[in-house]
Amino acid sequence: MGKIYYLMGKSSSGKDTIFRMIMRSKEVSLKTIVPYTTRPIRAGETEGKQYHFVNEEEFKSLKDSGKVIEDRAYNTCHGLWRYFMVDDGRIDLSKNDYIIIGVLESFLKCAEYYGRENTVPIFIDLDDGVRLERALKRERKQEHPKYEELCRRFLADSADFSEDKLREAGITERFDNTDLDECLANIIDYIKKH
Template sequence: MSNPQAEIPIVVLSGPTASGKTTIVKRLLQESPVKLIKAISATTRPIRNGEIDGQDYYFLTPEEFEERRKNNELLECEQVHGLGYWYGTLKSEVDRAAKEGGWPFLEIDVQGTLKLKEQFPQTMTLFVRTSSDEEYEKRIRDRGTESEEIIEKRLATIRKELELAEYYNHVIINDELDRAVNEIGTILKQREQEINAGRI
């Protein structure tokens, strides 16, 4: 794969579950001051109600995912949430975004982000979180969709991910959606101006 960062940056947004990432991503794809092309992640987890294969994720069987991993078709991949499911970004997705003239925009987990940054140090990383740890448990329990065992596993993962926020370029508090979206938009616009000025 050619290095998509030769001319434009890869933008990564991540953060613990229940941080409001999905809503922020949808808003940014509509409102961002720079053109973002969302890279669709691949996963082995079951499809949820309302999700569309090839739009929300590429839903692969464990065997399909492993074959792509062996064939070096994944930019990054991780087994996350302690539930045995794999997530990853296909290299073809990043190339597609670059060819369409936008910035490749990835919504991936913390471990995947750190691995990606090792390969592409200029990756622009955004970490979204709530202002309090207690808010995470409230949001997860309010969903009412997961067992106590899974909730506890998710909370343990959240605590680990929050400890890694310091490795990101920017940490955004998402307690007020409009403010968080505007803050990220300002960050992206500033990066674009720096690129155009030849400072990056």
């Protein structure tokens, strides 16, 4: 039976970078699960790669048809943005292992849907000061920077990934991303053991 490796961490902890490096690695063979969102596409993102970008009506249609595994809604400074996972027929745990980027709440729903024994958390940790510097640098590159949203996300992460919530979710393993190469090596070893 295949596994779903659930890559998560606070914003700007390095999830996307580590995800890309894992996918390029010859040491593990994982297929991607592409989540869905109603938020606007960012500079450098591609439809169907980081997310499937849909509108609110498309979300409601998927929800009404019973295909939404989990969904989260955030009242951002720019309106309601949804992030969600869809059972769109692309996941076959009898044939493949998968990787997805998400948050703690979505990990728990995914584990409930596919089974905790099939859903392996990978929590990336990084100093808050370094994360804030990275987030600001990334936001400055956007055509229309959304600094208020950056601040909202940064503060929300403290609650969303609190020590109590991590403990309740059974997240005991952490991968420190102070040194990217070391972090990546540790994660690949972890995947190979599971």
